[in-house]
Amino acid sequence: MSVQALTYIFVGITFALYITIAIRSRAGSTSEFYIAGKGVNPIANGMATAADWMSAASFISMAGLISFLGRDGSVYLMGWTGGYVLLALLLAPYLRKFGQFTVPDFIGTRYYSSLARLVAVICLIIVSFTYVAGQMRGVGIVFSRFLEVDINTGVIIGMGIVFFYAVLGGMKGITYTQVAQYCVLIFAYLVPAVFISILITGNPIPQLGFGDQLVDEPTYLLNKLDGVMTDLGFNAYTSGFKETIDVFCITAALMLGTAGLPHVIVRFFTVPDVAAARKSAGYALIFIAILYTTAPAVASFARINLFESTHNVSYTAAPEWFKNWEGIGLIAWQDKNQDGKIQHAPGNAFEPVKPIFTGKFGDQGERAIDNKNNSESNNEVYIDRDIIVLANPEIANLPPWVIALVAAGALAAALSTAAGLLLVISSAVSHDLIKKTFATNISEKQELAYARISVFVAVVIAGLFGIYPPAFVAQVVAFAFGLAAATLFPAILMGIFSKSMNKEGAITGMLVGLIFTFSYILFFKFINPELNSKDYWLWGISPEGIGFIGMILNLFSATLVASLTAKTPADVKEMVDNIRQP
Amino acid sequence: MEKSFTNKNDYWVANLKLVASLLLIWFFVSFGCGILFADYLDQFTFFGFKLGFWFAQQGSIYVFVILIFIYINRMKKLDQKFKNLSGKGN
Structure with missing residues (x-):
């Protein structure tokens, strides 16, 4: 079958x-x-x-x-x-x-x-x-x-x-x-x-x-x-x-x-x-x-299989999976050195990174692309990382x-x-x-x-997100974890472990964590993506990791505000005592 | 385990001590062995893996599982002692 x-x-x-x-x-x-x-x-x-x-x-x-x-x-x-x-x-x-x-x-x-x-x-x-x-x-x-x-x-x-x-x-x-x-x-x-x-x-x-x-x-x-x-x-x-x-x-x-x-x-x-x-x-x-x-384990098997089955292999003799995935646009190949063979090398094969297919076919029958060659790299292949697990059994x-x-x-x-x-x-x-x-x-x-x-x-x-996928899907994963780390996690943690944390402190903390993390990611992922490199990051921390700093700022500002404002009401303290018992 | 609790606060203190010591190990295997000392540990080989690489991609995860089960067992005992305490009407 x-x-x-x-x-x-x-x-x-x-x-x-x-x-x-x-x-x-x-x-x-x-x-x-x-x-x-x-x-x-x-x-x-x-x-x-x-x-x-x-x-x-x-x-x-x-x-x-x-x-x-x-x-x-x-x-x-x-x-x-x-x-x-x-x-x-x-x-x-x-x-x-x-x-x-x-x-x-x-x-x-x-x-x-x-x-x-x-x-x-x-x-x-x-x-x-x-x-x-x-x-x-x-x-x-x-x-x-x-x-x-x-x-x-x-x-x-x-x-x-x-x-x-x-x-x-x-x-x-x-x-x-x-x-x-x-x-x-x-x-x-x-x-x-x-x-x-x-x-x-x-x-x-x-x-x-x-x-x-x-x-x-x-x-x-x-x-x-x-x-x-x-x-x-x-x-x-x-x-x-x-x-x-x-x-x-x-x-x-x-x-x-x-x-x-x-x-x-x-x-x-x-x-x-x-x-x-x-x-x-x-x-x-x-x-x-x-x-x-x-x-x-799958990751290392796939990497070695990928090299062994495609590196220096003629495009015409490439395995079927290579052409199947090329067919739906998750693999693309451009014969930079005109030898008819597929070569892997560090760096992106072309600019922009993702292939833009012209609808025509190249000399070897590959799907032609409109992207500029990245002359700094000898890499000829674009491979969407998402296909590794799905293609692995075929590879x-x-x-x-x-x-x-x-x-x-x-x-x-x-x-x-x-x-x-x-x-x-x-x-x-x-x-x-x-x-x-x-x-x-x-x-x-x-x-x-x-x-x-x-x-x-x-x-x-x-x-609707699935049918009209926002181009930024991959970009925003950092949001989900960063924001959860900088807002919800510390608010719940302090709610359990610190009786003196009051509403003013917790709200300030969540807002500080939210605004700081949100703006940092927004700045590097959307407003100035060309600056998104370690030379410009705060202490060399990428947008993916900034939620950690957001969490520290949350804890710090919450504690500061809580120490300056009204004490937690007695019935809330009692509730905290209650959740601490089995 | 040690002596029984004299009041409800003892349960909370014992709980905090347990959580703190388990989190210390949690930090040591992941951020320690898997990140900060990974390059140093890579000079040792372990079942065909460089040790730092193994901690980062395998070992830390196994230790995480063990830590949660130690926590479950120790808390079961603490809960029992807490129950004895409540039974005495303190």
């Missing part, structure tokens, strides 16, 4: 599974809709959290990024897992004890202020919509490459599925579909990784395989990769080249941001008690670590069913995260804005109706 037919079957089966689960877990109350009635088993919640967390970025993009960054790519591995230690030790148990529905709920109640709640809602919406846009791009890529349908049709199908189970089942429906999606995505990630590990090193465990010797010569894989890369003029794969301070700050911002992401935090509201919240954080990290320790010549499986897994990763995000956006609107701020007298039934309408609106907006 063809790859396409198999993909239709796999994707069809998994979608049918998600819909069945949704129909069986309809939500009847706001508690079920927002937090699954607090009845989720900690291990199931661990899986749901893992699927909620591991997005199209983790599944599709991360190994590709690491593949091109080498050791510097570790910021994503440590940043996106280390945050769970903070979440488990500093936030999850206490927020569960607090026992309300949303993150702005905690901030609004702890800081006895609807302004604080409103600031938290704004941060939450910016962070979550940024993130949703990325998921939709992932869904679009998978549909257009593997099912060969129009990207728009793909996005609409994906949105339809999410809409169905989020509106019907709320958090309850989302939780159990996420459990299923975790199983699909982790299986789809591991199968090709194990196959490729065996092919390259003979070791069936990828985590050990990429430290092992090659099958066809007695050399360690990483040494071989370092050698191949330095021969071609690249930096060695296993050495770091970013400034240490920048690596430090990016890792910190990703960790703190992870711990402050509302769609992850809210998962810990769904378990029965404090002990279950701790436990499910532990299980969540195990389930996440399975993928996150496999990703760097390694794995059977068609593995390729189909990867497509289903990528969709599971993107849809599960999109659903979790859409739910926190809608509960922030229906619960925090409508019920708690603007129309406090509505009944539970009306609130539930508003919640469903908000999901609908959020799904439509997210769908």
Whole structure:
């Protein structure tokens, strides 16, 4: 059977599974809709959290990024897992004890202020919509490459599925579909990784395989990769080249941001008690670590395969996957030295970086491009980093069913995260804005109706992001983590650990963190992108890492203002005492 | 473990001590071994990996998982002692 037919079957089966689960877990109350009635088993919640967390970025993009960054790519591995230690030790148990529905709920109640709640809602919406846009791009890529349908049709199908189970089942429906999606995505990630590990090193465990010797010569894989890369003029794969301070700050911002992401935090509201919240954080990290320790192995296998299968190979003899991905514009080649062969080298192949296809074909049959040659580099190939995981099974010549499986897994990763995000956006609107701020007298039934309408609106907006992808999607990922790190994380942390933190302090802190981080990223990513290099950055810290400094400024200004203004009321101190007890 | 709690504050202090020591290890393996001392550690080899590279791409993640499970177990014991305290009506 063809790859396409198999993909239709796999994707069809998994979608049918998600819909069945949704129909069986309809939500009847706001508690079920927002937090699954607090009845989720900690291990199931661990899986749901893992699927909620591991997005199209983790599944599709991360190994590709690491593949091109080498050791510097570790910021994503440590940043996106280390945050769970903070979440488990500093936030999850206490927020569960607090026992309300949303993150702005905690901030609004702890800081006895609807302004604080409103600031938290704004941060939450910016962070979550940024993130949703990325998921939709992932869904679009998978549909257009593997099912060969129009990207728009793909996005609409994906949105339809999410809409169905989020509106019907709320958090309850989302939780159990996420459990299923975790199983699909982790299986789809591991199968090709194990196959490729065996092919390259003979070791069936990828985590050990990429430290092992090659099958066809007695050399360690990483040494071989370092050698191949330095021969071609690249930096060695296993050495770091970013400034240490920048690596430090990016890792910190990703960790703190992870711990402050509302769609992850809210998962810990769904378990029965404090002990279950701790436990499910532990299980969540195990389930996440399975993928996150496999990703760097996949990254190094893919890099070495890429060189071996295409470097100095004639374009006419290039493998089929190379032309398939060129066909949808994620690979482009320009024969700079006119030898008819593909050559990899450091630097961007042309200017601008992304190919602009002319619609005509070159001498060798390649898709001609309109870009200027980058004369400073001998590199002839543009490769979109997002294709590494998706193309890996084809690059390694794995059977068609593995390729189909990867497509289903990528969709599971993107849809599960999109659903979790859409739910926190809608509960922030229906619960925090409508019920708690603007129309406090509505009944539970009306609130539930508003919640469903908000999901609908959020799904439509997210769908529009997918159909008309804002060009800045990749640019704004820094926003999501930086802002969560600089606003929500410190506000929640101080709310639990510092009784003297009052509303004036917390609001000042959130605003300082928000404005500082937002302007820094805006300046370097949008206003003056040509200045976006370490010569102009504050202390050599890139926009990706600036959320860490934003968080420090938040803590500092909040503490200062709190020490100058009225003390925390006694009943709030009592509430803090209460959440500190198991 | 050590002696039982005399008041509710003891539970909170014991909790803070535990969290602080676990976060110290968290910081040491990730920011320490994976970033600040990674170049130094790279001179040692570990199962075919340079050690600093291994901490950055594998080791730190394993340690994170272990830390959370130590936390879960120790907190279970602290919770039990807290329960005994509440049972005595303090």
